[in-house]
Amino acid sequence: MSPSPTVGNWRGDQFAHEAFVYDSDEAVRRRCLPYVEEGLDLGQAVVLVASRPVREMLVAALGERLVERVAMQAAEAAWHGAPATLAAYQESMRPLLEAGEPWRLIGEPVWLAYPGGERWSRYEAVANVAFAHYPYYSLCLHDSRHVPAERIEHQLRTHPLIWDGEPEPNADYLSPTAYLRSVEPPWTPAPASASVIVVSRPRAALAQLQEVVASVMQPSRQPDVLLGIYEVVTNALKQGVPAEVMHWRDGRTTVWQVSDAGPGLHDSLAGYAPPGPELNSGRGLWIARGIADDLSVRPTGPGTAVRLYFEDAQLTASA
DSSP, X not given: OOOBTTTBTOOXXXXXXXXXXXXXXXXXXXXXXHHHHHHHHTTOEEEEEEOHHHHHHHHHHHTHHHHHHEEEEEGGGXXXXXXXXXXXXXXXXXXXXXXXXXXXEEEOOGGGGSTTGGGHHHHHHHHHHHTTTSOXXXXXXXXXXXXXXXXXXXXXXXXXXXXXXSEEEOTTOOOHHHHHHHHSOOOOOOOTTOEEEEEOSHHHHHHHHHXXXXXXXXXXXXXXXHHHHHHHHHHHHTTTSOEEEEEEEXXXXXXXXXXXXXXXXXXXXXXXXXXXXXXXXXXXXXXXXXXXXXEEEEEETTEEEEEEEEEOOOOOOOO
16 A cells, blocks of 8 residues: 555554644645545544634535534633543543544644643653554644744654654654653652651551641642642552652652552553543552642652652732
8 A cells, every 4th residue: 555645654553643833824724634635535533623723724625524524623622731631532532442443633732832731742742652552643733823832842752753745753752751751850869858757558648648748738739739649659558568758848849759669650651641441540640640730750679659749839919
């Protein structure tokens, strides 16, 4: 089979992930319109999560054919924070995955320009692993007129393919682990002044953590901090060994480290994607990632260490 003019050598049997950066309406039209038309001609499902100008352009060009056969969603309404947005993507693709046929996606993460949107690049990196066996081509659009250049640069490090008249390997691409290591907080040794407690039973651990969190954190942050740490501690105790909980200050951030010597996960990608409904474990770390301002995982000998970072709440002056 000769290469496709819009997806190159993709054969519909695995995930393909392309970043397309554009700076004009005509450029995005030339890339997207043939891509959608070819997919429809081949009988492939097409999913569109894009900005209003891109949606209107495709509707104007394809009319009822697009409206009747393409699942469309406004990208402006699709952002729920990075963890929840990836989870929504994963859930929406479940029927397509179960159908067993290849499909095409046009995704335009307009939220890269939103406050906090920079975190999305981590989840784009993780998608290369989490969705590796999904049979779809993901064409990710990035409008350089609206998305800051620095955030587009991060996108180019998380997509294995770019467009140069055809899909080409991306020389700037980093493996998911390498990319995450480059953007997560540096993993330096815990300071000698760090406070330490050891917990061994879930119920007793909750009481201990409540006391420590109340003595360290601002009241407005305490519920989130307690939930995030307890989720990680519970995971550690499931290994049947005690967990060590440390905390220390780093500027305006309180760092909490939960470590154990059990045979748990050593994967730095753990917790970025929610576990499937068929799994009975793994959800705690995903919940913690959604709560903490940052979170990273490292192996510590035979065990695992998880660090959660919680910034001080912004205090609003009284009027």
